[in-house]
Amino acid sequence: MAIVLFDGQCHFCDASVQFIIKRDPQAYFQFASLQSDVGKELLARYHVPPTDSIVLVENESYYVQSTAALKIARRLQGGWRFAYLFIVVPASIRNIAYNLIAKNRYKWFGKKELCELPSADVRQRFL
Template identity: 40%
Template sequence: MSEEGDEHKKNPSNIALIDGECFLCHNLTAFAVKHDKKRKLHFATLQSPAGRRLLGGEPIGAEGPRSFLLVQNGVIYNRSGAVLRAAAAVGGWFSFLYLFIIIPAPLRNWAYDWVARNRYRWFGKSTSCLMPGEDVKSRFLKDGLH
């Protein structure tokens, strides 16, 4: 790997922070890794040291993010905005999903919140952080697993 590639891995510009106990988040992460051919997305769980560090050291509590954040070039995006920006980063036809950004944020976020509220009931929840396979694990920040 070139020095530029090494630097990109040390300081990735697109970091998806996911709920490490959520089966939906786990499966979407595996899906994103499979389709992110240019390896633009990197990951960390919200519960991990990397997740807490990226959020300024704040623990994730009841008032914290529900399931997904995207740190893109130092800016933290949440809810539907984070999902749409992550889809654009994956590339390919997924980039077209970013067009949904024209829908007013309150409407997009209502749909996001509805899924986030029901994700454990619909998809299940692990009692501990799910361990990804090696292909997915290689895309996590060094201390990004809980």
């Protein structure tokens, strides 16, 4: 099991969580927003520097930005796992594209005021 921490106010981030859920039939991933009490507690427990990036907590370690995204992709059903091959590219290079999207995500995709209530089976995956 792993936990994905995401920006709960970001439409793009929410869509990314829904994308993961649809391609994770074994329910390997659980989710919490960075803004939630659980998210804040996990950030503190793992000593994650202040971030608005996606954070993956797995095997008592944390990963951020493109490394988190690629480690998530390798667990997804279908061809998405092959994206993990990009892990050989240095993070400093991978994160250029990641940071461009992250910096503009509210402008390009909008900000959420309210969260949708997921179905009961999906709701169990949120901490």
